[in-house]
Amino acid sequence: MSNVQKPNSPENTSPLHPPSRVVPSEIGSSRSPIEGKKPKFPNPPETEIPDVATLRDQWRFAIRQYSRWYSQAWGTAIFAGLSFFALGWFIKGSNPLPSKQDDDPKPPSSDRDR
Template structure:
């Protein structure tokens, strides 16, 4: 195979995307009835052809970055909320809200207080 025909080293531009003729707009005639049997025109119809691999790769990387950002924000919010509720419990109770972490209580006192309810 000659070097000029090798697709990996070729300096030629890829094929331009295929231009399809525009579809005529769909008119809905809603005479006070339901839309049964009528096609609905969506504002963003699906593409007719798949985009090239570079575009898909860029979109995928962007989606991963967005998901990672949202995931980390969700964890940060959850940790912050947990700390805030723990602090609120400490303020309301006037001490440690977790009885298992109180050094003055023994295990028998904690278990007996559960059964006294």
């Protein structure tokens, strides 16, 4: 009987040294289908500096977009705040803001305080 075993046989592996799955000849191979090809972007970068009118139009468009998003964000925040206030009012049955409530009613005035 010979004691020669295969290096990656299941009986020769241990939890500390799992079998290697990568063959050294595959490490440097270029089997990727996208290697060597340039990626195609939907909006490729410009090759030259655009004219002033184009930059002005792009800047105006960006300002309009930012203004629209800014106003929508504020509108959403205000709507959410009012909705949570109304929900708190509905759940509690009264004003949910503790600073607007009279928890300590004034004692009745007596003749001695005058």
